[in-house]
Each structure stands twice: as C-alpha cells, then as structure tokens.
Amino acid sequence: MLNAATTELEAQLPRGVLREIEPRHLDEPRGRYRGSAGLLAAPHNVEEVSAVVRACAAARVGIVPLGGGTGLVGGQVMPGGTQPLLLSMERMTAIRDIWPEENVLVAEAGVTLQATRDAARQEGRLFPLSLASQGTAQIGGVLSTNAGGVNALRYGTARALCLGVEAVMPDGSIMRDLKRLRKDNTGYDIRDLLIGAEGSLGIITAASLRLVPPPAANGVALLVVSDPAAALSLLALAGRQLGDCVTAFELIAGQGPRFQQEVMPDLRQPFETPPDWMVLIEIGLPGGLSPDGALEGLFETGAEAGLVSDGLIAQSGQQAAEFWRLREEIPEANRRIGAISSHDISLPLSEVPGFIEDAGQMLASMGDIRINCFGHLGDGNLHYNVFPAKGRDRSEYDALRKRIQHDVHEMVVRRGGSFSAEHGVGRLKTGDLQRWGDPTRLAAMRAIKAALDPLGIMNPGAVLA
Known part of the structure; x- marks a missing residue:
C-alpha cells in the first residue's frame, strides 16, 4: 500500500x-x-x-x-x-491516428517501437527506426534520447522521423504541437529542443511520426573484409553503385561472434571460424530491380578492388533474419561476458580506421584486454567495448575502468568525434560533457534549462550535472 x-x-x-x-x-x-x-x-x-x-x-x-x-x-x-x-509512460499506449496517404502516424509516448512499426506495416507503410531493443523501447524514450539504430544511414535518427510533439512543460502546461507538416517555419523549433533532451526540459507525451513506403525488395549480405579501412572503401563503393538504396551498413569485428560462440553456443554462425572483420549490408530497392543482382555486383567489384575476400548473400527471408540475428545478439553476448567499459561513440568516417588501430594499441599497453568493436559504420557510430581477458572477471579491472573510459573518449574527441553517438548523456557522461563540450554551447544549454525549468525538477542530474 x-x-x-x-x-x-x-x-x-x-x-x-x-x-x-x-x-x-x-x-x-x-x-x-x-x-x-x-x-x-x-x-x-x-x-x-x-x-x-x-x-x-x-x-x-x-x-x-x-x-x-x-x-x-x-x-x-x-x-x-x-x-x-x-x-x-507505460499506460499511454494508444496509436491515436494514422494517415497512410500522408505517411504520418501519431503515437503516445508509451507505445513500443515494435508496436509502432507493426501499426505502420498494417497500413502498408514502414516506420524505419530499428533497434535491437525495439520490443521494449518506447516512443517517448526513443525521441528523448534521439535514438539512431541500424537504419540511420538511409532514414536518419529519431529526430529526422518526428514531425511534431505533444509535451508537458516543467510548469505543467501542455504544448499541443502534433503537426503533420514537412514545412513549418514559425519560430523556434521547440520540438527539436525536446528531442534528445532526455526529459530534462519537458515530458514528451505523444508524437507525429514520419512513415515511408517500404522498399519493394530487400537484400542482405555478409561480406568479409580485411580491416576497417577496407570496410570504409566498400561503403564508398556501395554508395557509388547503389546510391541511397543502402539501408544499413554494419561493421562487425570477429570478437563479437567469438563471444557468441563462448556464451551462446546454440546461435547459428554463418562462418565456422569467424573472420576478423565483416560487413553486414542491407539494401532496399524499388520494383523491377533485383537485390541479389545488386549485391552480387557489389561483391564482384569489391573483390576486384581487393576489398572483399568472401561473402554470403541471403537466399531467403529466414537466412536474412539469421544474418541480422548475428548482429543483434552481439549486445547480449557482451552482457554475458561482462564489459569493463562500454563506449557509444561517433567519428568522421575517414577517422574510423585510424581510431580503431590507435585505440587498440593504447588499450593493449594497459594489460590483457579484449575489444569488441561493432556498429553502424554507415553513419560513423561505433560501439567500442572493452572486456576482461578470458577467464577473468570485469571486477578485476575496476581500477582501470575510469581511465579506459577517459582515454577512449579523449581520443575520440581529438579526432573530431563524439563520446555520445546515440544513447545520450544521461548521468553517466555528464562529466565528459563538462570536460569536452564547447563552453559557449554549454552556456546556452544552461540558459535554456534555467529558462524552461527554473526549479530544476525535470530529470535532475541528467545531461547537465
């Protein structure tokens, strides 16, 4: 009681x-x-x-x-x-309306991402934001953290998929701005201010979301590359050959499948011996075009250029789902192994290979450590996670954890990257924001917080310490 x-x-x-x-x-x-x-x-x-x-x-x-x-x-x-x-927000679960001809859906904050995608699919549309946690993640949280996911390369982050919001401001007033417009230049965009603010400026209660027509045909392939530099060159090649039909381009280090073999032995692996580096690519094509032919052409051109040494093209929807399951179960295998320190980072694309090489050397100098690097190479977002040596527990590395996090993030910032790509700042990274954030931008953020939430009651301690 x-x-x-x-x-x-x-x-x-x-x-x-x-x-x-x-x-x-x-x-x-x-x-x-x-x-x-x-x-x-x-x-x-x-x-x-x-x-x-x-x-x-x-x-x-x-x-x-x-x-x-x-x-x-x-x-x-x-x-x-x-x-x-x-x-x-668990009781606010209504799909309030959907306009298929406008490609717009209005969902309350407690609707899960999966339920939103299902509602769009029933109307012959696609809500393209896709996360491994989409069965649990809710629209309010997805927008409040500006989540990215695997399809951001083609469709953008949550911010790009939101047309309007309904929100409760810190004084309890309700902003009713569930517009369905693509163009609305009527002053400051409070919608964009609330998206990514992690509830520190107001509570998003509903959103107008942008839908798209689903591609007529999809194709999925796993391609083996020699290193991240080859993967980056393959991404550029895919862009030249396929244009904006590339939906996802995921970099997978061999450590990910090896962790899965260690703690998830029943998970089917496409390669008996995981290669050191792979790319998972998905394309979506308009009617009349063959995804298999497009992927075969990419493989052949990539092999001729010395970028691709092996590969598998999914021959069915089930096999495509198996390839994606390999990628989506990496975080679960990571959780079972137990990370010393996890990093959600983004880098300019040209800086990715150098960062991976230099960070690996830096961490090797700290001791016996395993690294699992994977993520959305198409938009420069890496999940760079550090693990104990096999047979050791992460608690044995507690003295190193803060140093690892600091040094990895510092290396990212020096290369023009971000220490928070798609998960937000929360309470974990407020010190990083204070340390590396632009002073003028931070001052503006504090002024906005003070103006909208003068009592400091909205998610206190998150984003701004």
Whole structure:
C-alpha cells in the first residue's frame, strides 16, 4: 500500500495514477546503477501527466521520466540524492491516428517501437527506426534520447522521423504541437529542443511520426573484409553503385561472434571460424530491380578492388533474419561476458580506421584486454567495448575502468568525434560533457534549462550535472 506521506499528492491527482514501485522500475540494463524513488506515477493521458508535473512543481519534487528502461547511460535512474517521483509512460499506449496517404502516424509516448512499426506495416507503410531493443523501447524514450539504430544511414535518427510533439512543460502546461507538416517555419523549433533532451526540459507525451513506403525488395549480405579501412572503401563503393538504396551498413569485428560462440553456443554462425572483420549490408530497392543482382555486383567489384575476400548473400527471408540475428545478439553476448567499459561513440568516417588501430594499441599497453568493436559504420557510430581477458572477471579491472573510459573518449574527441553517438548523456557522461563540450554551447544549454525549468525538477542530474 502507498504510505501516508503520499496522501496529499494523491488528493491532487486522478484516482489510480500513483502506483507501487516495482524492482524493474529502478533497474538499468548494465547493472551499474540502482535507482531510487519515493513515488511512481503512471498517468494514462496528457492531462494526468500535466497534473503530476504541476503537483511536483508546487512541492519542489524532482521527476525522473521512465520509458522502456532500455537506456544505457543512467538517464532513467537516479541513484542518489533526494528521492524523486518516477513518471512512467507505460499506460499511454494508444496509436491515436494514422494517415497512410500522408505517411504520418501519431503515437503516445508509451507505445513500443515494435508496436509502432507493426501499426505502420498494417497500413502498408514502414516506420524505419530499428533497434535491437525495439520490443521494449518506447516512443517517448526513443525521441528523448534521439535514438539512431541500424537504419540511420538511409532514414536518419529519431529526430529526422518526428514531425511534431505533444509535451508537458516543467510548469505543467501542455504544448499541443502534433503537426503533420514537412514545412513549418514559425519560430523556434521547440520540438527539436525536446528531442534528445532526455526529459530534462519537458515530458514528451505523444508524437507525429514520419512513415515511408517500404522498399519493394530487400537484400542482405555478409561480406568479409580485411580491416576497417577496407570496410570504409566498400561503403564508398556501395554508395557509388547503389546510391541511397543502402539501408544499413554494419561493421562487425570477429570478437563479437567469438563471444557468441563462448556464451551462446546454440546461435547459428554463418562462418565456422569467424573472420576478423565483416560487413553486414542491407539494401532496399524499388520494383523491377533485383537485390541479389545488386549485391552480387557489389561483391564482384569489391573483390576486384581487393576489398572483399568472401561473402554470403541471403537466399531467403529466414537466412536474412539469421544474418541480422548475428548482429543483434552481439549486445547480449557482451552482457554475458561482462564489459569493463562500454563506449557509444561517433567519428568522421575517414577517422574510423585510424581510431580503431590507435585505440587498440593504447588499450593493449594497459594489460590483457579484449575489444569488441561493432556498429553502424554507415553513419560513423561505433560501439567500442572493452572486456576482461578470458577467464577473468570485469571486477578485476575496476581500477582501470575510469581511465579506459577517459582515454577512449579523449581520443575520440581529438579526432573530431563524439563520446555520445546515440544513447545520450544521461548521468553517466555528464562529466565528459563538462570536460569536452564547447563552453559557449554549454552556456546556452544552461540558459535554456534555467529558462524552461527554473526549479530544476525535470530529470535532475541528467545531461547537465
């Protein structure tokens, strides 16, 4: 039962909004943080969200928004300080409307990414944002972190797929801006300000999302390359031959499949001995064109140029799904191995090969360490994760963890990259933002935060420490 301390707040809110806190509400996927909270509110419409925020503003209570809980930078958990109120979107799960002829869908914040994709598919459309966690990740969280995923190369990040938002601002007022327009130059774009703000400026409660017609035919291939430089050259070659029909271009180091063989032996591997480097490529073509022919042509041209030494082209939808499962299960194998330090980084494309080589040498000088580098090479986003030697536990490297994270991020920034590509800043990377963020940009961010959230109640400690 809710304790007596909640009576006053409960009286201000619609019946049933306050709920019991469950252990799942305080967890985060990597187990690095354990959240704390005094109350959990689960509203089922925007008016109830507004009532919760107004009550918290009056009481000076911090609000931590909670979506699917899949975030990896601690943005959804507050491990210390005064206990906040958790604001869960789990009951706001309506697809409010869909206009197939306009390629627009309106979804509430608690709708999962998978449910959004399914709703679009039923109308013969595609919502192209795709993540490994899409069965759990919610639209509100996806937008609040500006998630990227495997198809950002062709379709852009979550920001590019959002036309308008409904949101509750820090004073409890409701911004109703669910426009379906591609062009709207009417002043400051508050929508874009809220996207990627991780709930620190307001609570997104619904969004107008951009759909696309699905490609008439898709093709998937796994191609073996000698190194990341060859993969980058192959990406350029694919662009010349296939234009914007390349949907995804994923770099996979052999360490990923080797981890899978170690902890997921039942997962089918396409190569008995994993090559050191592979590329997973997916293309989507208009009607009348053959994806198999296009991929065969890319393989032949790549082999002639010395970029590709072997490869497999999926011969069925099932085989294509198996290739993608290899990629999508890399994070789960990583979790079972137990990372010392994980890095979600982006680099200018030409800097990727040099970074991988130099960072590997730097980490080798620190001791016996394994590296699993994989990610969305098409847009320069790498997941660069560091693991203990086989037979050792990550806890044995605790003294090195902060140094590894600092040195990897410093190397990324020196090369003109970002220490947060698609997962956000959360609470994990606030120090990095303070250390390497542009001072003028940081000052502007603080001014925006102070203007919109003068009480500092919106996800306190996230993004800006």
